[in-house]
Amino acid sequence: MFERSLQAALGLLSLASLLGCSGGAGPEHEQTPSLIVSTMPAGFPKGTNGDQAPKDNALTLDRASLGKRLFYDPQLSRNREISCGSCHQQQYAFADPRPVSIGVEGRTGTRNASSIVNAAWGNSFFWDGRADSLEEQAGDPIENPLEMDLALSEAVARVASDPSYVEDFQQAYGEAPNESSLQKALASFVRSVVSGSSPYDRHLRGDDTDFGPQRKRGEALFSNEKAECFHCHPSGSLSNEGYFNNGTYTAGGDIGRQQVTGRVGDEGKFKVPGLRNVAVSAPYMHDGSLPTLEAVIEQYDAGGRGDPTADPLIKPLALTAEEKADLLEFLRSFTDDAWLSDPRFAP
Amino acid sequence: MSSFVDFGSERFVAGACKLAGMKSRRWVLALTTAMHVASAGCASTQQADPASGGAAGVLDERTAGSTASGGATAGTGGASAGNAGGSACSEQPIPRRTEGTPLSLSLSLVMAGKPFVFGQPNALADGGSLVPLNFRFYVSEVQLLQSTGQAVPVDVVTAAGAPEPYGVHLFNAEDEQSSTLRVLAPAGDYSGLSFALGIELACNRQAPALLGEPLTDASQMTWPHTGGFLFLRYEGRYTGADGRAGAPSDLPTAVHMGGSIASELVPRVTIPGTLSIPDNGSLSRALNLAVDEMFKGATAEIDVSDVAVGFLSTPESIAGERLRRKLSDLHVFVLEP
Numbered sequence: 001m002f003e004r005s006l007q008a009a010l011g012l013l014s015l016a017s018l019l020g021c022s023g024g025a026g027p028e029h030e031q032t033p034s035l036i037v038s039t040m041p042a043g044f045p046k047g048t049n050g051d052q053a054p055k056d057n058a059l060t061l062d063r064a065s066l067g068k069r070l071f072y073d074p075q076l077s078r079n080r081e082i083s084c085g086s087c088h089q090q091q092y093a094f095a096d097p098r099p100v101s102i103g104v105e106g107r108t109g110t111r112n113a114s115s116i117v118n119a120a121w122g123n124s125f126f127w128d129g130r131a132d133s134l135e136e137q138a139g140d141p142i143e144n145p146l147e148m149d150l151a152l153s154e155a156v157a158r159v160a161s162d163p164s165y166v167e168d169f170q171q172a173y174g175e176a177p178n179e180s181s182l183q184k185a186l187a188s189f190v191r192s193v194v195s196g197s198s199p200y201d202r203h204l205r206g207d208d209t210d211f212g213p214q215r216k217r218g219e220a221l222f223s224n225e226k227a228e229c230f231h232c233h234p235s236g237s238l239s240n241e242g243y244f245n246n247g248t249y250t251a252g253g254d255i256g257r258q259q260v261t262g263r264v265g266d267e268g269k270f271k272v273p274g275l276r277n278v279a280v281s282a283p284y285m286h287d288g289s290l291p292t293l294e295a296v297i298e299q300y301d302a303g304g305r306g307d308p309t310a311d312p313l314i315k316p317l318a319l320t321a322e323e324k325a326d327l328l329e330f331l332r333s334f335t336d337d338a339w340l341s342d343p344r345f346a347p
Numbered sequence: 348m349s350s351f352v353d354f355g356s357e358r359f360v361a362g363a364c365k366l367a368g369m370k371s372r373r374w375v376l377a378l379t380t381a382m383h384v385a386s387a388g389c390a391s392t393q394q395a396d397p398a399s400g401g402a403a404g405v406l407d408e409r410t411a412g413s414t415a416s417g418g419a420t421a422g423t424g425g426a427s428a429g430n431a432g433g434s435a436c437s438e439q440p441i442p443r444r445t446e447g448t449p450l451s452l453s454l455s456l457v458m459a460g461k462p463f464v465f466g467q468p469n470a471l472a473d474g475g476s477l478v479p480l481n482f483r484f485y486v487s488e489v490q491l492l493q494s495t496g497q498a499v500p501v502d503v504v505t506a507a508g509a510p511e512p513y514g515v516h517l518f519n520a521e522d523e524q525s526s527t528l529r530v531l532a533p534a535g536d537y538s539g540l541s542f543a544l545g546i547e548l549a550c551n552r553q554a555p556a557l558l559g560e561p562l563t564d565a566s567q568m569t570w571p572h573t574g575g576f577l578f579l580r581y582e583g584r585y586t587g588a589d590g591r592a593g594a595p596s597d598l599p600t601a602v603h604m605g606g607s608i609a610s611e612l613v614p615r616v617t618i619p620g621t622l623s624i625p626d627n628g629s630l631s632r633a634l635n636l637a638v639d640e641m642f643k644g645a646t647a648e649i650d651v652s653d654v655a656v657g658f659l660s661t662p663e664s665i666a667g668e669r670l671r672r673k674l675s676d677l678h679v680f681v682l683e684p
Contacts, residue, residue: 043556045563123565223571225661230571234564236556241565242481263466265478265584308592311480312582312600313663 035064035189035344041118041196041276042204043236049120049194057135057184059191062172067189069168070182072347075158077148079104084141084148084186087113090345093277094193099288103147110146110254112288117276120191123241127270127286130260134187139179152179193345195276198336204236211333218330221323227300231313232272238334243269247304247314248285256286268309279332280340293331297324436549438559440514442502447531449508449629450501450622452682454518454526456482458638465520474588477598479638482520483567484579484604487513488543488615489530491622498541501530515546517561517568528634537622539682544674545578545605545613552608570606578605578613579667581641602645604667606659614674620682633683644673 036059040048050059057063070076072085087101088094096113103109111127119125124132131137141147142155159165160177172188173181199210208216222229232240243257249268257269270286284290290299299305301324303316319327339345456463456479463469468476490498503511506529519525545551550562555569555576563569568577581602585594594600605613624630645666655665 043554045555045565046557046559225657225659225664228661234555234569235571236554237564239564240567240569242567245480261466264468265466265480308586309584312584 034061035068035192036061037192037194037196037344039196040194041237042201043238044118044121045237049118049191052120053188053191054133054135057187059188060172062168063185063188064192065189066168066172067185067187067192068345069165070159070186071189073159076142076150076155077104078150078154082148085347087141087147088116090342091280091340093117093195093281093340094345095281096288097282099283101147103144104149107146107149109144111286112283114273115277115281116190116193117195118193118274120194121237124271128257128260129243129271134190135180135183138183138186138190152182155179156182195336195339197338198276199333200330201336203333214326214329215333217323218326218328218333221319221327222330226323227317227319227327228313229300233275237274238276239272239274242272244272244311245269245307245309245314246285247299247307247310248287248289249309250305250307251309254287268307275331276334277336277340279335293328294324297327436513436547436553436558438512440502440510440512442504442510442531443500444502444531444533447501447533448624448626449504450530450532450624451629451631452528452530452634453631454528455633455635456520456638457635463638468586471585471598473595476586478584478586479520479581480584481567481580481582482518484518484544485546485561485568485576486516486518486528486542486544487546489528490541491530491532491535491537491624492539492541492617493535494538499533499535499537501532504529504531511561512559513546513550513562515550515561517566532622532624532630534624534626537624539617539619540622541615541617543613544616546576547613548608548611551575551613568605574606575608576605577603577667579603579670582663597646598642599645599662599666601663602641602666602670603661603663604671606664606667612671614671616674616680618680618682620684622682635681635683637679637681640677640679641670644670644677644679647673649673 037049053059070084071088072083074080074083074086076083082104087096089096093115094117095115099112100109101113114125114127119134122134124130125134125137126140131140139152142150143152156177156179159169159182166176169175169177169181169185172185175181199215202209203211203215203219221227222233223235232242232244232246234240243266245256245268248270249256253268255267257266257271258264260266278284279293282290282292284293284296290296297319300314301317301319304310304314456465458469458477459472461469463479465479465482468478470476487503488500489503490500492498503514503516505511506527508531516528517525518528546562550558552575553562555562555564555566560566562576566576568580570577579602581599583600584592585598585600586592618634620632622630622632647669649669649672651659651665651668651672654668659665659668
């Protein structure tokens, strides 16, 4: 019943947007295209991105729009120079082209910024999965000393001093800005960032216009017993939401999931990323140590970097040059070109 | 409707029995699965009867008189697998009964009689150690066994007593909350229980994108879109006494059982043990999974060359198929007194 009500509500919101009705939230919103999208990625669990939202933060246009404003606002960093969008750039699939991100005062982070594409369907967040929800995740980079280095209370104080923000929070959540609603709004924007029109998505829907023989060969290889990519990147969703040591970790490096669980077996495990738009989100792996997809394929082909902690399913693949090229072309089919410049998600 | 979805359809299963008809790329990908189906005789490609609701508080007449299947410990294939009562793949299965006594089975991993701790080094007799990295399996179609040989199907339920989605429980060693299997049982004395170590045909043939938890890709039990679900998945890391890797031959580093849309291959595990279900209150019992017994099956010298091609040619799949075939001779699951 709840899902049906929400879907109906989102449908009305979309209609309102098409008609130019933004709920009286002000001129800024009237110029903002609707963030409530209708095309869902193929092969994902049933339901829309809105269906994935928690009951206390139903996805609405007002909330996603407020979240977008916050996402691109450098006020949320201590020196007012860094926004979420500084490290999650749309043209790079909301990832960072630098191996590790640069925070306030030039401080360097420790991991490559993850893409937020289709994060609505995620079960946990960050490379080590330390956040169980997008709402919980949203506050972490703001307070992280290596990133935005601003206490959430101060972030709230800053936006609360701006009457237009106060109005937006009132419109979205019916209350003045507070830490909870700030995180909820950011989560709502992230939840609205959906890419579902790549050649691969269209292929899954039966349209092979941009999915030729080489991509099909690559898809077969991706899903067969030789490459075995499917174990972690199942067809459709392209992530099993699990944690695995894919052979990138070497002794003395970032232990990843083990930092959260303390389990010896989690040494060097990191969350399996989704692969939508992966061709534009270089560099790769948790540490950004692989600059290209070609390098990624080479590492998997070699069976990782030789550390004994690597998952037992990571082993040399003996791919031919043609197979590597096919695989690369298949990975490129995940690129949703129009989405990369979709104004709905732009600053 | 996407082509992805089509592969979970009745049409696919029927087609898989006609190997000569496989021409497209995906059909080729399905070759080994089709071989699996063919090896099972394609006996159950017909749609199972939809579940019908049972009257509140009474046994379901469809299943109350069914006879326990399987041997002393387990049976494989054919009628002994799930679907005994027949059902569609319903996320909200109609409960067989609305009243009963909650029976909680606390699942634990043991090795050589000692706790087998997930994610931590477990000492081995050879001086080495084994760290389990991934361990999960499905349980469905649970039955309580009467001394007369009659099997009483029971609903797999949540802690709140509602039927689990699809009637399926996923044990995931990473998730402590998943370690308890709950059923709603009629009061009485029983001589054991049995369950399908996997999922029923109707669900196994569905695309994960059409399903909810615990049958989504996040279960880590999904297989390429022509191959059904894994029923059991294990991965572990062995370190020898000298600190070097390289597991001995009787210690598989990965076991993947299932991965075929031929759900007839789902093994039914039968576990002897007295269960006295009271009229009121609840009952909790410990159910152990003996990992060393599982390894025996996974490394048994069984010729699986009839199916070990394509997807099923990997070491982990061969280990899984050996386990499946050997399960009836093993005591992998043990009900604690």
